Amino acid sequence: MMEIVEVTDVDFSYGTGNTLQGINLRVAEGEFLGVVGPNGGGKTTLLKIIAGLLAPTRGQVRVFGRPAARCGRFIGYVPQFADVDLTFPITVRDVVLMGRLGFTSFLGGYREKDEKAARWAMEQVGVWDLRQKRLGNLSEGQKQRVLIARALAGEPRLLLLDEPTASVDAEAERAVVQVLRKLRKSMTIIMVSHDLQLLKDLVDRIVYVNRKLRWISEDSDTSLSSFLQLGN
Amino acid sequence: MEGFFQALSSYSFLQYALMAGVLASIASGIAGTFVVVKRISLISGGIAHCILGGMGIAYYLGFDPAQGAVVSALIAALIIGLVSLKAGQHEDTVIGALWAVGMALGIVFIARTPGYNVDLMTFLFGNILLVSPEDLRLMALLDGLILLATALLYKQFLAVAFDEEHARLRGMPVELLYLLLLMLIALTIVVLIKVVGLVLVIALLILPPAIAGRFANSLFQMMAAAVGMGMLFNAAGLVVSYHLDLPTGATIVLIAGMAYLLAPVGQRFLKKAPALAGRG
Numbered sequence: 431m432m433e434i435v436e437v438t439d440v441d442f443s444y445g446t447g448n449t450l451q452g453i454n455l456r457v458a459e460g461e462f463l464g465v466v467g468p469n470g471g472g473k474t475t476l477l478k479i480i481a482g483l484l485a486p487t488r489g490q491v492r493v494f495g496r497p498a499a500r501c502g503r504f505i506g507y508v509p510q511f512a513d514v515d516l517t518f519p520i521t522v523r524d525v526v527l528m529g530r531l532g533f534t535s536f537l538g539g540y541r542e543k544d545e546k547a548a549r550w551a552m553e554q555v556g557v558w559d560l561r562q563k564r565l566g567n568l569s570e571g572q573k574q575r576v577l578i579a580r581a582l583a584g585e586p587r588l589l590l591l592d593e594p595t596a597s598v599d600a601e602a603e604r605a606v607v608q609v610l611r612k613l614r615k616s617m618t619i620i621m622v623s624h625d626l627q628l629l630k631d632l633v634d635r636i637v638y639v640n641r642k643l644r645w646i647s648e649d650s651d652t653s654l655s656s657f658l659q660l661g662n
Numbered sequence: 663m664e665g666f667f668q669a670l671s672s673y674s675f676l677q678y679a680l681m682a683g684v685l686a687s688i689a690s691g692i693a694g695t696f697v698v699v700k701r702i703s704l705i706s707g708g709i710a711h712c713i714l715g716g717m718g719i720a721y722y723l724g725f726d727p728a729q730g731a732v733v734s735a736l737i738a739a740l741i742i743g744l745v746s747l748k749a750g751q752h753e754d755t756v757i758g759a760l761w762a763v764g765m766a767l768g769i770v771f772i773a774r775t776p777g778y779n780v781d782l783m784t785f786l787f788g789n790i791l792l793v794s795p796e797d798l799r800l801m802a803l804l805d806g807l808i809l810l811a812t813a814l815l816y817k818q819f820l821a822v823a824f825d826e827e828h829a830r831l832r833g834m835p836v837e838l839l840y841l842l843l844l845m846l847i848a849l850t851i852v853v854l855i856k857v858v859g860l861v862l863v864i865a866l867l868i869l870p871p872a873i874a875g876r877f878a879n880s881l882f883q884m885m886a887a888a889v890g891m892g893m894l895f896n897a898a899g900l901v902v903s904y905h906l907d908l909p910t911g912a913t914i915v916l917i918a919g920m921a922y923l924l925a926p927v928g929q930r931f932l933k934k935a936p937a938l939a940g941r942g
Contacts, residue, residue: 507828
């Protein structure tokens, strides 16, 4: 199967010491990859490097055969909940339509095809009925699904999710998982999560990131748990 | 109240003042909304005070200070914008320094301007009652520019204000859009200087949108409500200052400030209102 994410010998530093060191990662088309690791271990940084939002200090990142920074239009990115200003006065519809930026004309409003794509995305995650509501007035799970809809509105081939079930209740988590099960059939997904059970149920492979990257053996629950508990 | 309307029909300076309030509210409602949601009131304050430097230089060199204000506003927006993009953690220090230096430059050049004395107080505190038809034309022109730019780039400005990182992922020129936004805010400050002066300009820029933000569902609603509220505060300030013989700019700001303090009460009342109606 074709490899669509190729991370080769990547180091990354925010200025003091390497946050990531010697990272090598290949993700095949259609694969669902889980990323685990301790807080501050570099999981989000790795996701942002793959999204082209951060440039590695050493090494190479290619997505769909091109440098990651030039692949934004193929990538849907769902940030961590805390990174989005939820007090901002904005409707669900306006958030999801933002996923069409880069696909529509630069000047003026959105076009009919953008409205259609946004509607499709909202229907996929079950927030179409909430489209006129203010984002800040939704439940945690609904907000998370709106951010997933924004990523889907650009019809991505690669979906990157940063802890999509963190800070949501059990019911909201079930709704998000249901959406992810549906999406995995149509796109490649890389998801950062602390929820081991969730990852084991959903993903094809799991990598552990704590400055360096290590593969987690596929069939060993003990191996996975010990990695997280010991912070190896 | 009757006395004010009689005076309004008789005195053109009051009519101009009312028109200036309307024009200022359009600019401040739109640009101020971005200032509030993007949380850049310090940057906007820096730009406002740097404008005095440009106006002082324009006076000293014999140019029209209004034109000097426009040019210096745009230059100040570019400089402060670039500083805020590059300075990182030292942003507030550098902007604070530019704020003071820009203002000091203006005071020095105005003091050294030969020929006649310029009333520094008019710049600092404004005087809406001295607005001329030329001032109104400039304000209308700047309003037109602000409206046009916002209409053309609304979705980009919204994206940059809400989530810069996502806008960057979608290929938007985030830094350029941010600088453009600051330039619109700078032009708005030029419009507002006539009404409330440099010192009070931030109040009129942020208070109406800050109140509107409590009730609005979208950025567009917030802008529209802020424009409406700005017009209301300007008109009310004009009426109250006329009857009580108070400085108009300061009265407008005090009314806006009182509305801002009362806004949480109004918000609570609005939230309870449907429940109370349901009981009946």
